[in-house]
Amino acid sequence: MDFDLMINSFPKLLGATVVTLKLLSASLFFGLFLGLFFAILRLNKNIFINKFAYGYSYIFRGTPLLVQIFIIYFGLGQIEYLRTTFLWVILKEPYWCAIIAFTLNTGAYTSEILRSAFQTIKPGIIEAGKSLGISNKIIFYKIQIPIAIRQSLPAYGNEIILMMKGTSLASTVTLMDLTGVAKYIISTTFKPIEVFIVAGGIYLFMTFIIHNVIKYLEKKYSFQQ
Amino acid sequence: MELLAFGKTGWGDELFYATLMTIAVSITAMLVGFFFALIFTPLKLSKYKTLNLIGNFYTTVIRGVPELLVIYLFFFGGSGAIMYVASIFGYYEYIEINAFITGSMAIGIISGAYSTEVFRGAIQSIDRGQFEAAKVLGINKIGQFYKIILPQMLRLAIPNLSNVWQITLKDTSLISVTGLVEIMRQSYIAAGSTRDPLFFYSFAAVLYLLLTYISMKLINKLEVKYSRGY
Numbered sequence: 001m002d003f004d005l006m007i008n009s010f011p012k013l014l015g016a017t018v019v020t021l022k023l024l025s026a027s028l029f030f031g032l033f034l035g036l037f038f039a040i041l042r043l044n045k046n047i048f049i050n051k052f053a054y055g056y057s058y059i060f061r062g063t064p065l066l067v068q069i070f071i072i073y074f075g076l077g078q079i080e081y082l083r084t085t086f087l088w089v090i091l092k093e094p095y096w097c098a099i100i101a102f103t104l105n106t107g108a109y110t111s112e113i114l115r116s117a118f119q120t121i122k123p124g125i126i127e128a129g130k131s132l133g134i135s136n137k138i139i140f141y142k143i144q145i146p147i148a149i150r151q152s153l154p155a156y157g158n159e160i161i162l163m164m165k166g167t168s169l170a171s172t173v174t175l176m177d178l179t180g181v182a183k184y185i186i187s188t189t190f191k192p193i194e195v196f197i198v199a200g201g202i203y204l205f206m207t208f209i210i211h212n213v214i215k216y217l218e219k220k221y222s223f224q225q
Numbered sequence: 226m227e228l229l230a231f232g233k234t235g236w237g238d239e240l241f242y243a244t245l246m247t248i249a250v251s252i253t254a255m256l257v258g259f260f261f262a263l264i265f266t267p268l269k270l271s272k273y274k275t276l277n278l279i280g281n282f283y284t285t286v287i288r289g290v291p292e293l294l295v296i297y298l299f300f301f302g303g304s305g306a307i308m309y310v311a312s313i314f315g316y317y318e319y320i321e322i323n324a325f326i327t328g329s330m331a332i333g334i335i336s337g338a339y340s341t342e343v344f345r346g347a348i349q350s351i352d353r354g355q356f357e358a359a360k361v362l363g364i365n366k367i368g369q370f371y372k373i374i375l376p377q378m379l380r381l382a383i384p385n386l387s388n389v390w391q392i393t394l395k396d397t398s399l400i401s402v403t404g405l406v407e408i409m410r411q412s413y414i415a416a417g418s419t420r421d422p423l424f425f426y427s428f429a430a431v432l433y434l435l436l437t438y439i440s441m442k443l444i445n446k447l448e449v450k451y452s453r454g455y
Contacts, residue, residue, distance in 0.1 A: 058434075059430070063430040064398035064399075064409070064433060065395075066398045066399060067429050067433060071422075071423065071427060074423075074426065075427065076423065077422075078421065078422060161289070165289075165290070165291040165292065168291030168294060169399075171293065172293075179291055182294060183297050186297060190305075192297065192301040196294065196302070199294060200286065200289075200290040203289060203290045203291060203294070204290060208289075
């Protein structure tokens with residue numbers, strides 16, 4: 001065991017954790033809106049809209065995240081037309097490509113989580129709202145969404161942790177996130193176990209925090225209160 | 226389309242073999258995972274605190290750390306660890322493990338952590354009476370687990386194991402970083418030499434979609450078959 005290496009690499013890895021957290025929070029933020037949007041499309045009665053939303057979530061859940069990042073980072077740059085538009089400013093940066101890929105990926109999973117949450121809401125609750133003369137729009141925003149959010153908290157907590165692990169793939173498109181820096185240190189020092197313990201420890205710590213925050217929120221918004 | 230031709234002009238045959246490699250790694254990893262799950266599930270359900278702790282440590286660490294990091298640990302640390310063990314037995318030559326073994330071990334350990342959780346859940350949902358009946362019949366602990374609990378548990382576990390299979394299949398794409406020529410690596414090579422990454426990575430996505438689609442269909446059949454009696 002090389003304890004000096006562990007102590008020396010800790011600040012470097014901690015600095016890289018900031019990149020990981022930035023990627024995670026940005027993709028979760030955009031992904032939540034995307035997921036909500038597609039969950040609503042899934043509940044639409046129009047078969048084409050419905051199938052479109054299903055196709056989106058099927059494709060992004062059925063292929064590895066690595067393929068999605070590579071298509072966006074290496075693939076889209078190949079389209080000549082895209083290089084002339086303003087989109088190229090975003091797509092030439094690996095940072096934004098990673099965020100786009102993560103957002104699309106987590107959006108697909110989130111839409112499934114929210115859809116099932118919407119579907120488990122008892123019809124009686126919506127009927128109660130209707131009989132009180134509340135408009136459909138307000139029923140949706142004030143009754144369905146809060147209940148759906150509570151219902152989907154445990155599953156969404158898992159999704160956050162999966163996404164946190166997913167951000168490690170940013171290192172394959174040259175970003176120096178926690179895994180990227182860990183790999184760099186391993187390949188220069190050839191001490192995989194020491195670096196794994198430190199980097200893995202940081203990841204586990206983040207998992208621990210996310211897990212407990214979700215648990216707290218679940219308790220706070222439980223139906224019993 | 227000529228890019229996908231078989232033979233020397235296209236990448237069709239290379240991608241076909243790469244797909245077979247992905248399937249081979251996934252199946253091997255899944256089996257390695259089952260092996261780990263069969264060891265760690267009893268530990269997690271054990272009455273003894275220490276054994277519990279070992280079981281929980283395995284599933285928590287593996288499920289909380291990115292797959293890529295675990296693969297790097299195996300890729301860079303694998304041959305070192307084997308050589309260390311070999312040196313105890315007096316063998317000091319350089320040993321190189323091939324990428325297939327490293328990859329399926331790494332993915333297998335990850336898949337095992339998920340399988341362990343699935344098995345634990347399935348066992349806990351088996352009726353307590355089954356355990357008691359086995360005890361009354363005087364069957365020992367090991368017999369109880371392998372002859373009575375395991376067969377019943379497998380039926381309950383199939384739907385969740387199908388999720389684990391999907392995760393495992395998709396995780397194999399990460400082994401491409403170690404140089405094993407599976408779908409992702411082959412697409413990378415093809416994209417590099419033809420300068421057509423969009424086509425090859427999209428094609429890789431289609432291959433993965435096909436694999437997940439076909440395996441879903443097969444698993445659904447299996448599920449119907451095993452729940453016939455219920």
